[in-house]
Amino acid sequence: MEKGLLIVLSGPSGVGKGTVCSVLRQKVPELVYSVSATTRKPRQGEIDGINYFFKSREQFQEMIANDALLEHAEYVGNCYGTPRDFVESTLASGKDVILEIEVQGALKVKEKFPEGVFVFLLPPSLDELKSRITGRGTETQDTINNRMTVAVEEMSLIRHYDYAVVNDEIDAACHRIQSIIVAEHCRRDRYYSHLADLPAATEKV
């Protein structure tokens, strides 16, 4: 069976990754979202196992020691990581998986899955980024400042990505990502055996 596509979506805090991902999941229900582990405290309304697997530092270290994470990174004082088994088994079953992760983790995934599709979500401007993260109302002023500093560093790594998508309008950004997924499937179809009868078919013409 063909493996599914691994789609990695990164972008600075507040750019709209979570929002775009949840709209994308409604539009493309067959796309499987990987739930990360984190040591960050749950925000109001976040549910363990749905938004994240919320872990203590000790539990997170244990996951690392057991090689249970495909990648992990520290981001503004908290640890985040992608559970390995879920991603590998879902891809092996032929389904597409989307990871919503920061840049350091994405670059580690790229080493292991160079065939992955790496998409960077950009804000229309830095001013708009700051007003989105402030408007969300989940972070203290200190955290917002730290995240803005990290955002600028992160954006300098965009050259490692295959695609840049500006999140000006949510639906337009989702549409662009859907187009990327369709295009990547078409690109990979060049190699796969389900087209094996094509030469025979063309010979007949």
Ligand SMILES: Nc1nc2c(ncn2[C@@H]2O[C@H](COP(=O)(O)OP(=O)(O)O)[C@@H](O)[C@H]2O)c(=O)[nH]1
């Ligand atoms: N490396 C890595 N980063 C992750 C993972 N899960 C989430 N992140 C990233 O960690 C950063 C902080 O996430 P979070 O605290 O939820 O803040 P938010 O993305 O601004 O809502 C974001 O850039 C996430 O994309 C993961 O499994 N691995």
Ligand SMILES: Nc1ncnc2c1ncn2[C@@H]1O[C@H](COP(=O)(O)OP(=O)(O)O)[C@@H](O)[C@H]1O
């Ligand atoms: N295209 C957009 N236009 C305006 N606001 C947006 C857009 N995308 C996301 N937002 C808002 O920006 C804030 C941050 O979005 P969120 O998805 O939490 O970002 P991230 O997951 O990248 O940190 C939220 O309040 C969200 O409603």
